[in-house]
Amino acid sequence: MHPEFVQIEAKYTSKTEIYLRKEAYQSFVRMHKAAAEAGIQLTIISATRSFSYQKSIWENKWDRPKYMGWKKIDVAKDILKYSSMPGSSRHHWGTDIDLNSLDNAWFDSARGKKMYDWMCENAAKYGFKQVYTSKENGRQGYNEEKWHWSYMPIAAPMLDAYNKQIKSAEIADFKGSTLADSLQIIQKYVNGIE
Numbered sequence: 001m002h003p004e005f006v007q008i009e010a011k012y013t014s015k016t017e018i019y020l021r022k023e024a025y026q027s028f029v030r031m032h033k034a035a036a037e038a039g040i041q042l043t044i045i046s047a048t049r050s051f052s053y054q055k056s057i058w059e060n061k062w063d064r065p066k067y068m069g070w071k072k073i074d075v076a077k078d079i080l081k082y083s084s085m086p087g088s089s090r091h092h093w094g095t096d097i098d099l100n101s102l103d104n105a106w107f108d109s110a111r112g113k114k115m116y117d118w119m120c121e122n123a124a125k126y127g128f129k130q131v132y133t134s135k136e137n138g139r140q141g142y143n144e145e146k147w148h149w150s151y152m153p154i155a156a157p158m159l160d161a162y163n164k165q166i167k168s169a170e171i172a173d174f175k176g177s178t179l180a181d182s183l184q185i186i187q188k189y190v191n192g193i194e
């Protein structure tokens with residue numbers, strides 16, 4: 001319902017009801033058109049996520065049978081390879097999208113590589129950037145995500161505002177939340193970007 005958000009049209013997404021900030025969406029639409037002209041289909045598979053939605057993602061993983069007998073800290077670290085604690089996800093901001101596949105291996109396929117190479121070459125013209133890049137150069141936090149693109153004209157000031165306003169203790173109200181401080185969620189994960 002927020003006036004700065006808009007629902008993503010069906011032709012751009014595999015989901016039924018997802019939203020982005022208007023400016024990010026308008027820029028995505030231009031990028032989508034340019035990609036289509038180059039024979040590439042960009043499909044949004046995730047966009048804005050609320051705290052409660054992120055909490056359901058996190059807790060569904062937290063409760064997976066494979067973690068039986070694990071130390072809580074190791075469970076959290078394992079989930080944090082690719083998923084954020086609620087309250088610390090860039091998807092809360094309305095500026096970030098996941099495109100085409102949530103599997104890095106897909107981006108090595110012929111279609112995936114063509115799409116990824118096009119994005120690396122062109123996304124910046126539309127304000128989009130891959131923030132979770134290779135960790136070879138010492139970037140901390142989440143593993144590389146070739147699908148996650150951030151609309152930087154809004155996301156960059158959002159990160160500044162986040163850093164000024166949010167404290168570890170406010171990352172709370174979900175399973176494992178008390179680990180946020182010792183895992184340095186804000187320093188290593190929220191700020192662990194390219």
Ligand SMILES: [Zn+2]
Nearest residue numbers: 091097098148
């Ligand atoms: Zn994402």
